[in-house]
Amino acid sequence: MSNEQWRYYDPQFQDPDATLRPDGRPWGTPPQSPDVQNSQTWQPQPAPYSQQPPVGLQSSPYAQFPQDSPAPPSAGPASDPYYPTPFPINPTSGYGQAPGQPPVYRLMAPAAGRPRSSVSFGRAIKLFFKNYSVFSGRASRSEYWFSVLFTTLVILALDLVYYAVTGAGMFYGARLADMDDGTATKGALLALLLFTFMVGTLIPNLAITWRRLHDSGKSGGTFFLSWIPYIGAVVLVIFLLLPSSPSAWQRFDTGRLPAGN
Known part of the structure; x- marks a missing residue:
């Protein structure tokens, strides 16, 4: 040299x-x-470790995976003994994700999914007014038909009182103009009371009909079949008599739900 x-x-x-x-x-x-x-x-003598240039892949105490690892955990199967993946892998991020739940499970209220059980007459009237304007959710057959019975009985009772006072039926018979002043005044008050009751129960009657159709597995818009002369009302009554559909809550138990039983 x-x-x-x-x-x-x-x-x-x-x-x-x-x-x-x-x-x-x-x-x-x-x-x-x-x-x-x-x-x-x-x-020449090698330089200290801190001054040596890196040759190939250097292991680090902070390395995420060993150098002899065949694949990162996100790419291995769930049965991999080194990198178990308890959750499915997100193909975009590569990280294990907890299995997502359908929106109906995430959004449903505590009462959602439970069957609408049969109720008594008094309980049905209470729910009828408590769920005054709730169109989402469901209503059982007893809850609906007891409310129909309640409104029918009230109308018949007012009509009987009107008949006892005026001597004629409210929806037929003599007119108030043909009666004396005292009888006509009482008849007018009873007619106003009946009109107020019918207008006040219009929205809850429509709402509970909507919910009863939901409970039978039908859309609430099925109510408009009643506008078809003759046959429409018959079809609507048949739908309202159907039993509860087991899967109806998955479609209709969203949003604001009616008060439970």
Whole structure:
């Protein structure tokens, strides 16, 4: 090996024009190391670890996966002994995700999904007014038909009182103009009371009909079949008599739900 080469590898090379090295030896003198003394080719000593350039993939104490890992956890099956994945893998993010639930489960209220049980006459009247304007959810057959019975009885009772006072039926018979003043005044008050009751129960009657159709598995818009002369009202009554559909709550138990039983 030439002196130029020794000068190049000399770690203490400072001034090529100097005649002596800082330790007193002439320039070009090989370093006094065991490998040179044994006639072996001298090689520069490796730099400290922090100064070594990275060669290939270096392991790190902060590495997420071992170098011998065949695949990251997101790509392995759930039965992988090294990287079990208890949840399905999101193909976009690569992370395990908890299985999502259908919106009907996330949005349903505590009373959603439970069957609408049969109720008594008094309980049906209470629910009739409590769920005054609730069109979502369902209503059982007893809840609906007891409310129909209630409104029918009230109308018949007012009609009987009107008949007892005026001597004629409210929807037929003599007119108020043909009666004396006292009887006509009482008849007018009873007619106004009946009209107020019918208008006040119009919305809850429509709402509970809507919910009863939901409970039978039909859309609330089926109510408008009653507008078809003759046959429409018969079809609507048949739908209102149907038993509860087991899967109706999945379609109609959304939004504001009626008060439970």
